[in-house]
Amino acid sequence: MTQTGTRPSKSNTRQGWKFLLSRRWLSYFILLIVFAIACGFLSQWQFERRDEKIAENDLVTAHFDADPQPLDEVLLTLDAYDPNQEWTVVEMTGHYLTDDELLARARPFDGQPGFEILTPFETTSGEVFIVDRGWVPTGNEQDSPDSVPEAPTGELTVTARLKPGERQIPGRTAPEGQIATIYLPTFAESLGTDRTYTGAYGLLRSESVAAQTGKLTPKPELTEGNHLSYALQWIIFAVIAAVGLVYGLREEFKERNEDDPRVLAASARAEERRRSRGRKTDAEIEDELLDE
Known part of the structure; x- marks a missing residue:
């Protein structure tokens, strides 16, 4: 000094x-x-x-890896969600609304760009829950997937893991059939129903009818980091x-x-x-x- x-x-x-x-x-x-x-x-x-x-x-x-619980017993209202419910496995019976499916763009997976397949699922009681049916890569020659696995038709039982809906980002747009963020009120507006769950959506775990899906979200690595x-x-x-x-x-x-x-x-x-x-x-x- x-x-x-x-x-x-x-x-x-x-x-x-x-x-x-x-x-x-x-x-x-x-x-x-x-x-x-x-x-x-x-x-x-x-x-x-x-x-x-x-x-x-x-x-x-x-x-x-817990046993599934009925969706309506976990989310008591359409806008309900508690951060402590993340990854909770829920179960529902109904059918997919395949015509209203959207792709969430700009979703990287293992370092590759791609999309998440978001398919509305209407339960037997009439509520609509958004299910993420997995990830698909960007196309080889265009900014859209080369193919998207089709959701099964007819009545089936689905289990999914809860995730919170994302915030809306002002000014961010997406082509028709796609969305920039998983802002759940967007689905409620596009579906024209006030019976859509807007607090959380689900990462697909299983379907009672065998069908092809995108790459499902793996179990997060349990590490504390540095x-x-x-x-x-x-x-x-x-x-x-x-x-x-x-x-x-x-x-x-x-x-x-x-x-x-x-x-x-x-x-x-x-x-x-x-x-x-x-x-x-x-x-x-x-x-x-x-x-x-």
């Missing part, structure tokens, strides 16, 4: 700690405080991200900065108080410890060079 070429003169020795009141050192302390606070916030943010990931893993563990290590790294950065400041402070104190008896005594003790470990001091090395 000392400035190059500004070694204190002999007249400035034995100043004690007065130099700490200089503008330079006050700036160092302020910078350290700001840096430590920033590191603290960033570390806390990473801890929070880790907690969120753990909560997500708990939902996957609890719901992904958030814990990042959080600890920010703490370490703050500690390193503090240690560096203390080291610079100590070195400048010795430089400004080089003829202070306490400093001389400390230097003598340090030299004695080095000798006891069998290491040559700088003075000993210089003497040997002069002898040669």
Whole structure:
């Protein structure tokens, strides 16, 4: 932390700690405080991200492979959805409204662009639930799939895993037969019915009638990521900065108080410890060079 070429003169020795009141050192302390606070916030943010990931893993563990529950017993109203219900497996009986199927565009899967097949499913009680029947890739020569698996016709039983509907993005449009986001009220408007579930939709798990589907969503990997290590790294950065400041402070104190008896005594003790470990001091090395 000392400035190059500004070694204190002999007249400035034995100043004690007065130099700490200089503008330079006050700036160092302020910078350290700001840096430590920033590191603290960033570390806390990473801890929070880790907690969120753990909560997500708990939902996957609890719901992904659980037995299905009736849709109307999980979602008590059409706009109902609780974040803790994510991945809950629901079951419904009815038929697909294949003529009202839409494709959600710009959906990557394994690094490839593609679409999600969104097919409305009308239950026997008359409600409409949107089912994601899987992913299909973008066509080889056009911005649409080469083929889309057809949903089975007739009455069947479907199980799906709940996912929250997406937010609408103003200004984002899509060609006919496609949508930019899975904004569920869009389906309610296009279907012309007020009996559409708008709080959540479902990722297809199974159909009682054998039919081809797109690539179904796999079970998420249960990992906490690197958030814990990042959080600890920010703490370490703050500690390193503090240690560096203390080291610079100590070195400048010795430089400004080089003829202070306490400093001389400390230097003598340090030299004695080095000798006891069998290491040559700088003075000993210089003497040997002069002898040669």
